[in-house]
Amino acid sequence: FEPGRYLVAKSGIIITKIINFKKNGGINYLICDAGMNTFLRPALYGAHHLITSLKNQKDQTYKYTIAGPICESSDILASNINLPKQKTGDYLIINDTGAYGAVMASSYNSRKLPSEILVNDNSFALIHKPLTNEEKMEQDIIPNWLESN
Numbered sequence: 566f567e568p569g570r571y572l573v574a575k576s577g578i579i580i581t582k583i584i585n586f587k588k589n590g591g592i593n594y595l596i597c598d599a600g601m602n603t604f605l606r607p608a609l610y611g612a613h614h615l616i617t618s619l620k621n622q623k624d625q626t627y628k629y630t631i632a633g634p635i636c637e638s639s640d641i642l643a644s645n646i647n648l649p650k651q652k653t654g655d656y657l658i659i660n661d662t663g664a665y666g667a668v669m670a671s672s673y674n675s676r677k678l679p680s681e682i683l684v685n686d687n688s689f690a691l692i693h694k695p696l697t698n699e700e701k702m703e704q705d706i707i708p709n710w711l712e713s714n
Contacts, residue, residue, distance in 0.1 A: 569664050569665075570664040570665065572664075573663040573664045574661045574662070574663050574664040575660075575661050575663060576663035577661070577662040577663030577664075577666050577667070578658050578659060578660055578661075578662055579599050579603060579604055579658070579659040579662050579666065579679070580656055580657075580658055581597040581598055581599035581603070581656065581657050581658075581659065582597060582598045582654065582655075582656055583595050583596070583597055583651055583652070583653055583654065583655045583656070583657065584596055584597060584598050584634065584653060585653060586651070586652065586653055592630050592645075593627060593628060593629045593630065594629070594630050594631075594632050595629050595630070595631050595632070595651055595657070596632050596633070596634060597631060597632070597633060597634070597642070597657060598633075598634060599633060599642070599659070599679065600632070600633015600634050600635045600640045600642070600676075601633055601635055601637065601639060601640045601642075601673070602633065602635060602670060602671050602672065602673040602674065602676045603633070603670055603676075603679050604642065604659060604662055604666055604669075604670070605665075605669040605670070605671070606662075606665055606666075606669070607641065607642050607643065608637075608639040608640060608641070609669075613643070614642070614643070614659050614660055614661055614662065615659075615660040615661065616631055616642065616643050616646055616648070616657055616658065616659050616660070617648075617657065617658045617660065618648045618649055618651065618655065618656075618657055618658075619655065619656045619657070619658065620648075620649045620650075620651070620655060621649060622649060623649075624649035624650060625649065625650065626647040626648055626649055627647070627648065627649075627650055627651075628645050628646070628647060629643075629645075629646055629647075629648050629651065630643065630644045630645060630646075631643040631644075631646065631657065634676070635673065635674050635676070636674075642659060667679065667681055667693070672701070675698075677695035677696070678693070678695045678696070679693075679695065680693060680694060680695060681693035
């Protein structure tokens with residue numbers, strides 16, 4: 566019995582920015598700054614999560630495939646979903662990511678872990694700030710037998 570997903574899935578969302586648009590083989594791809602490194606469930610389990618747009622949902626819709634920036638064939642967050650017309654710089658919301666979202670995120674391909682913001686009624690606070698590349702390298706330990714004299 567594992568109640569985790571049932572209890573916390575709806576407690577989280579991912580807000581992602583569209584960084585590129587491309588059409589390939591008749592498919593409209595929206596490339597986002599969040600991908601399999603940010604949210605692994607779709608790539609790992611084939612999980613489906615509702616993705617919505619911050620744009621007016623009453624506009625005419627188009628079919629899009631939502632992909633991440635990793636350039637891996639499995640870096641697809643959703644396929645053939647209907648959204649209002651999107652462009653670079655627009656934002657999408659990946660819903661129900663409170664379970665197995667941040668805890669499965671990685672710095673794969675030298676990507677930064679996502680920031681995390683806790684919201685409580687009218688208050689919010691940054692609770693996880695990604696490390697800079699310099700901070701990540703400072704965590705590395707060089708064995709004394711590799712250091713030059």
